[in-house]
Amino acid sequence: MQAAGTKIKEPLGDRLFLLAIYVFLTLLMMAVLYPLVYIVSSSLSSPRAVVSGQVWLYPVEFSLRAYKSIFQSTQLMYGYYNTIVYTVFGTLINLLFTILLAYPLSVKKFYGRNAFMILLMITMFFSGGLIPTYLLVKDLDMLDTRWAMWLPGALSVFQVVIARTFFQSSIPHELSEAAQMDGCRDARYLISVVLPLSKPILAVMGLMYAVGHWNAYFDALIYLRSEKLFPLQYVLRNLLILNSSDPEMLANTAGKIREQGFEQALKYALIVVASVPVLVIYPFVQRHFVKGVMIGSLKG
CATH class of the missing domain: 1.20.890 (cAMP-dependent Protein Kinase, Chain A)
Structure with missing residues (x-):
């Protein structure tokens, strides 16, 4: 032994x-x-x-010139502001519509919920296409407005399925019965009981929606025309892919420095500036994110 x-x-x-x-x-x-x-x-x-290829791990000849040029650019600052607005309000709209649709579908006594789920699942495989969607946005007078960045993608059916699964598997039905006995209405029960118990799945959906809004540029390419409405990713696309440098960022740069690759260093700085906000936010929701993903994937 x-x-x-x-x-x-x-x-x-x-x-x-x-x-x-x-x-x-x-x-x-x-x-x-x-x-x-x-x-x-x-x-x-x-x-x-x-x-010259001297950089491979550590900064060589430390310089903040690229970052100074970025923050002097009106175009980049407009893009930053617009992306923050699109991300914050867009995520709130997404969460609102997703919860308002997912919660009723998770209630067993809701008549016809299976038929609604079938209709929702169909939209995951078939859609009207880009041209009909564009015509619809145009007929609603949303072209070249912020609403064109929010309403066409107001909710994701996949997120609705995940939220519905969470509500069904993680919120005990006995809580609803006890609340009804105390005279609590459905809206009050959703706000006071369900949502406080759903922080993990809200963190998951919020992060996914926010990252989607932060990285979105295609909708801006289709629906927006005014430069003051362009999001950051659309501006970066023009700078990095189309090589259309912002004159304001190069205005105070000598021609010799420009020839030596200032635009190349500027592109790396743009990538860092665009990625840092998401990297900063993630650690604050990591605990809820991991828990929410596991619940949504293992229970159903």
């Missing part, structure tokens, strides 16, 4: 297998992390060092 406190020696094969897993995960982490480190280091290096 083995004495208490004695460690069980793992077989050699298990230890080698565990070592191989650690090595593989380390290499995978380095493969994912290195491009991010390279972009940040390049954005903080001098244009000459970036073009």
Whole structure:
């Protein structure tokens, strides 16, 4: 009989297998992390060092010129402001419509909920297409307005299914019965009981919707014409893909520096500026995000 406190020696094969897993995960982490480190280091290096290939891990000839040029650009600042507005209000609209649709579909006594779910599922595989959607937005007089960025994608059927599954599996039906006995109406029950117990799934949906709004540019490409309404990603698309540099960002830059690759360093700085807000937000919702994903995937 083995004495208490004695460690069980793992077989050699298990230890080698565990070592191989650690090595593989380390290499995978380095493969994912290195491009991010390279972009940040390049954005903080001098244009000459970036073009000559001297930057590979750490910043070379530390310089904040690219970031100063970005924040001097009216076009970029408009894009930042518009993206924040689209993300905040768009996410609130998405959550509102998703909850108002998902919760009734999770109530067993709701007549015809299965038929509604079938109709919703059909829209996941078939849609009217881009041209009919554009004509609808045009007929509603939403072209070149912020509403064109919000209402056409007001909810995601996939998110409705996830929220409905969460409500069914994680909110006890007995709570609804007890609330009804106390005279609580459905709206009050949803606001005072269901939503406080649904923080994990709200965090999941909020983060997914917010990231979608933050990265959206195609809707702006189709529906918007005014530069003052362009989101950040649309502006970055013009700068990074179409190589249409903003004159304001290069106005105070000498021609020699521009020839040495200032625009290249500027592109790396733009990528960092566009990615940082999402990376900052994620740690605050990580705990709820992981829990919500697990609940939505394992229960149903």
